[in-house]
Structures are given as C-alpha cells and as structure tokens.
Amino acid sequence: MREILPALSRWYAAGEPFGLATVVAVSRSAPRGPGAAMAVGPGDQVVGSVSGGCVEGAVFDLAKEVVESGEARLETFGYSDEDAFAVGLTCGGEITVLVRSVSPAADTSFDEVAASVAGHRPVVVATVTDGPAPRGATLAVWPQEISGTLGSQGLDAAVTADARGELAQGATGLRHYGPHGERREDDVTMFLQAFAPPPxxxxxxxxxxxxxxxxxxxxxxxxxxxxxxxxxxxxxxxxxxxxxxxxxxxxxxxxxxxxxxxxxxxxxxxxxxxxxxxxxxxxxxxxxxxxxxxxxxxxxxxxxxxxxxxxxxxxxxxxxxxxxxxxxxxxxxxxxxxxxxxxxxxxxxxxxxxxxxxxxxxxxxxxxxx
Structure with a gap:
C-alpha cells in the first residue's frame, strides 16, 4: 500500500471517502501478496492493484458499494473451472480481499499512519477481517502509542503486544484471537500490516x-x-x-x-x-x-x-x-x-x-x- 498512500492522503485531506481494498491472504500462484492494495476514490479514480488485472473490475464495483453502505466486505477470488470467464484468477491462485470505506469520520488515525509511513517511522495497522468484532475496525500501533480500537480492551491489548513484536521485521499477515484477546483460532481474525522503514x-x-x-x-x-x-x-x-x-x-x-x-x-x-x-x-x-x-x-x-x-x-x-x-x-x-x-x-x-x-x-x- 505504500506506493498509493500519496493519492489516499490527498483524498483523505479533502474529506473525500474512498474504498480501500487490501489483499489479506493468498494461496498458490497469486500475483500479489498480502498487503497489496487498490483504492477507488472520488470521480471513480483508481490507484493500485490487488491482482495484476484479474479481478480489479470486480473489486472496483465492490469498493463503490462499500463506500455507499459504509459496511466492510471480505471476498475471496479464485479461478473457476466451471466458467473460465467468471471473475477469478486465471493463474490458478486465490486471494482474499478486505474492502473497507476510509474517511476522516470513519478512520481518524489514517493521516497519522500515512505520515509515519512517509516519514519512515514504523507502524502496524491491525484490521478486523472476520469474527464477532466489527469488521473493518482498525487499531494503529506505534512503538510508544496506539490509535483506534477493535471493540474491546482485551483485544486491543493482545493485538498491540503482537503488533509491537512485528515492528522490527515488518511482517504482515493474519492473526487469530478470542473476542477479548485470548489466543484462539475460531473467533476474531485480524490482518496485521506492518510498515517498517524501507530498506x-x-x-x-x-x-x-x-x-x-x-x-x-x-x-x-x-x-x-x-x-x-x-x-x-x-x-x-x-x-x-x-x-x-x-x-x-x-x-x-x-x-x-x-x-x-x-x-x-x-x-x-x-x-x-x-x-x-x-x-x-x-x-x-x-x-x-x-x-x-x-x-x-x-x-x-x-x-x-x-x-x-x-x-x-x-x-x-x-x-x-x-x-x-x-x-x-x-x-x-x-x-x-x-x-x-x-x-x-x-x-x-x-x-x-x-x-x-x-x-x-x-x-x-x-x-x-x-
């Protein structure tokens, strides 16, 4: 997502909501990895990519729906043997994409995160993708502070501890928690995206x-x-x-x-x-x-x-x-x-x-x- 942040920051500063689609999981020969992002902004402007062209049309429509409804969506795209012309990845892989609406009202910490990434300061953004916590809720974690909430103090504390452990490596991927931060595999699924300073x-x-x-x-x-x-x-x-x-x-x-x-x-x-x-x-x-x-x-x-x-x-x-x-x-x-x-x-x-x-x-x- 780092490469599209300048455009996202402009839209955010202008108070224009936009749909942000992020790859949160992949399997087999997917063309883009976790963290790849695409956004649809004012006037149907598009920046970024989640698949290199295979499913961008479907994600475009989905992002517009999410901005209109304000409700985050989680969708999986893969190759369809039954209908080769259906929306899917012709490379045979599979990607799971989280699409959420971003605006100053819905995501108060976005500009702080963007400034940290631009200034080469490490930050992790944790986003709920599935489970009883509110889908699309985010928590931004820096070495000494946090911004936002995932819906419970226990979950915030557990995710903050894990996120700070990822800051040095810049690791990105899914993590699983109970609704109050317990280490469980069947409740809240989080996507932790770490922005380490560039090499x-x-x-x-x-x-x-x-x-x-x-x-x-x-x-x-x-x-x-x-x-x-x-x-x-x-x-x-x-x-x-x-x-x-x-x-x-x-x-x-x-x-x-x-x-x-x-x-x-x-x-x-x-x-x-x-x-x-x-x-x-x-x-x-x-x-x-x-x-x-x-x-x-x-x-x-x-x-x-x-x-x-x-x-x-x-x-x-x-x-x-x-x-x-x-x-x-x-x-x-x-x-x-x-x-x-x-x-x-x-x-x-x-x-x-x-x-x-x-x-x-x-x-x-x-x-x-x-």
Missing part, C-alpha cells in the same frame, strides 16, 4: 552508472544514498531527487551509518583506494547484498588486496562481482537493470533463468529480506 540501498561511486542505479533503486522502494569522496562527482543535480548524496570517504561514511540485513550495497568506483577499505567494512556488516563493479582481472586483484588485509574466505565469498546478472547490458540504464535483477533474484530466491526454462511455482516463497 536502504547504498551506492558508492558517483559515476554515470550510479545515477541509473539510484533511479531503479528508488523505483524498487529502497531509500537510496549515493556516496563519493569527490565533490565534483557527488553533485546532487546529477542524481534523482529521491537519492541522498553524501560527500565523504566511502569507508568512513559506512562506519557511521545504519546497516541491517535488508541493506544492499552497490560499489561502482572500481578504484582500489576507495574499494578496498570500503569492502573491509562492508563485508563485516550484516548487509544482504554487496555487489562490486569491475572486470574479472580487477576482481582478482581486489581479492588479493583484501586477503592481505586479513579478510577470510567466508567473508570474501559474500562479494558479488562482476556485479549484476548476465543480460548483455551496455548502457548505464541496462547495467542498472542487470544489478536490480540480481538483487531481486537474491531477495526472492530466483535463479535468474528465463521463466520459460523453469518449472514449478512462478512466485516462490520469500527467502530473504533484501
């Missing part, structure tokens, strides 16, 4: 390739920082507005910035005086991906220099160099696609092979948080 992409080396990598990193949802020790190259005018540009020695900047196991690093300088001290720090960080630009000969020289500094084989094995997948890329934009493809493949456990040459599920389970 970071650190791009070292403000060369022409870096601008293209920064653009595609921002497109993929990363918070991008470009760092170079040379002010003439680290000029913010050369990079997309979404990227922070830092003038500093890369290894010194890296030592002083936050890195976690979702962070990806793209080292594009291919200059030993920058790369070697930087990689000595990077390879001892929890970063999910460390890709380094350069030829195979450059990489062998780089490995030798790092060994001389005491780096061990297990640490060096984390390097992905030459950076990117083999796409035959030449231009900066093509190289950026190659790098992004490698990051996405690592994130989801993909092989990088053409789908036509593979078998099994197209959308494998998530393996890494990159």
């Amino acid at each position: 970071r992409m650190l791009v070292f080396g403000a060369i022409d390739f870096a601008a293209a990598v920064a653009r595609i990193g921002a497109f993929l949802g990363y918070r991008v920082t470009v760092c170079d020790a040379r002010p003439v190259f680290a000029d913010p005018r050369r990079f997309p507005d979404e990227a922070d540009v830092v003038v500093d020695w890369p290894h010194r900047y890296l030592r002083g910035t936050d890195v976690d196991d979702r962070t990806v690093m793209c080292v594009l300088t291919h200059d030993p005086k920058f790369d070697v001290p930087l990689l000595e720090v990077a390879l001892r960080s929890p970063a999910a991906y460390i890709g380094v630009m350069g030829s195979r000969r450059t990489h062998e020289d780089r490995l030798a220099r790092l060994r001389d500094r005491g780096m061990e084989a297990g640490e060096l094995a984390r390097l992905r160099s030459p950076i990117g997948l083999d796409l035959g890329a030449r231009t900066p934009e093509e190289v950026a696609v190659s790098i992004a493809a490698e990051i996405v493949a690592l994130r989801w456990g993909g092989s990088g092979s053409p789908l036509a040459d593979t078998a099994g599920a197209i959308h494998p389970p998530r393996l890494k948080s990159v």
Whole structure:
C-alpha cells in the first residue's frame, strides 16, 4: 500500500471517502501478496492493484458499494473451472480481499499512519477481517502509542503486544484471537500490516552508472544514498531527487551509518583506494547484498588486496562481482537493470533463468529480506 498512500492522503485531506481494498491472504500462484492494495476514490479514480488485472473490475464495483453502505466486505477470488470467464484468477491462485470505506469520520488515525509511513517511522495497522468484532475496525500501533480500537480492551491489548513484536521485521499477515484477546483460532481474525522503514540501498561511486542505479533503486522502494569522496562527482543535480548524496570517504561514511540485513550495497568506483577499505567494512556488516563493479582481472586483484588485509574466505565469498546478472547490458540504464535483477533474484530466491526454462511455482516463497 505504500506506493498509493500519496493519492489516499490527498483524498483523505479533502474529506473525500474512498474504498480501500487490501489483499489479506493468498494461496498458490497469486500475483500479489498480502498487503497489496487498490483504492477507488472520488470521480471513480483508481490507484493500485490487488491482482495484476484479474479481478480489479470486480473489486472496483465492490469498493463503490462499500463506500455507499459504509459496511466492510471480505471476498475471496479464485479461478473457476466451471466458467473460465467468471471473475477469478486465471493463474490458478486465490486471494482474499478486505474492502473497507476510509474517511476522516470513519478512520481518524489514517493521516497519522500515512505520515509515519512517509516519514519512515514504523507502524502496524491491525484490521478486523472476520469474527464477532466489527469488521473493518482498525487499531494503529506505534512503538510508544496506539490509535483506534477493535471493540474491546482485551483485544486491543493482545493485538498491540503482537503488533509491537512485528515492528522490527515488518511482517504482515493474519492473526487469530478470542473476542477479548485470548489466543484462539475460531473467533476474531485480524490482518496485521506492518510498515517498517524501507530498506536502504547504498551506492558508492558517483559515476554515470550510479545515477541509473539510484533511479531503479528508488523505483524498487529502497531509500537510496549515493556516496563519493569527490565533490565534483557527488553533485546532487546529477542524481534523482529521491537519492541522498553524501560527500565523504566511502569507508568512513559506512562506519557511521545504519546497516541491517535488508541493506544492499552497490560499489561502482572500481578504484582500489576507495574499494578496498570500503569492502573491509562492508563485508563485516550484516548487509544482504554487496555487489562490486569491475572486470574479472580487477576482481582478482581486489581479492588479493583484501586477503592481505586479513579478510577470510567466508567473508570474501559474500562479494558479488562482476556485479549484476548476465543480460548483455551496455548502457548505464541496462547495467542498472542487470544489478536490480540480481538483487531481486537474491531477495526472492530466483535463479535468474528465463521463466520459460523453469518449472514449478512462478512466485516462490520469500527467502530473504533484501
């Protein structure tokens, strides 16, 4: 839902109610995961997607009905063998969608949640999907405060405790409770959607390739920082507005910035005086991906220099160099696609092979948080 929040915030600020449809559960080969969202606003404006096109028409109609009635709806869509032209997922999967009406009167905490997501502050939104609690009721949970109610103090307390446990991981999914917060499987079903701060992409080396990598990193949802020790190259005018540009020695900047196991690093300088001290720090960080630009000969020289500094084989094995997948890329934009493809493949456990040459599920389970 993060990508459609700007439009939702505009409608909310104008006092315009809108229908918000959120995927709360999936099975088999569903094209979008839990948390994917679509909204229908004033003048029948549509933003977002819940299935990549398979059931959007039905969800559009449903959202308009929900805005009119004010009553939240829970619907499941799947492929129909009896009628292939019926509303359903031709990929053979199944999605369950919660549709609720959002307005300043019905959801007083929505603007606070939107501001937190935009400001990279963690928040969890818990929504009743089924059971004796009011369907569509929401509770927003931050590390130190909550807003809203699910209908009972016990349920609010139990969900708040679970939501705060999910804040660090950014996990999203269904949870089950008794009407007063007891751990039971047959009463209230809640959808907990965690908005963790976006993962970071650190791009070292403000060369022409870096601008293209920064653009595609921002497109993929990363918070991008470009760092170079040379002010003439680290000029913010050369990079997309979404990227922070830092003038500093890369290894010194890296030592002083936050890195976690979702962070990806793209080292594009291919200059030993920058790369070697930087990689000595990077390879001892929890970063999910460390890709380094350069030829195979450059990489062998780089490995030798790092060994001389005491780096061990297990640490060096984390390097992905030459950076990117083999796409035959030449231009900066093509190289950026190659790098992004490698990051996405690592994130989801993909092989990088053409789908036509593979078998099994197209959308494998998530393996890494990159």
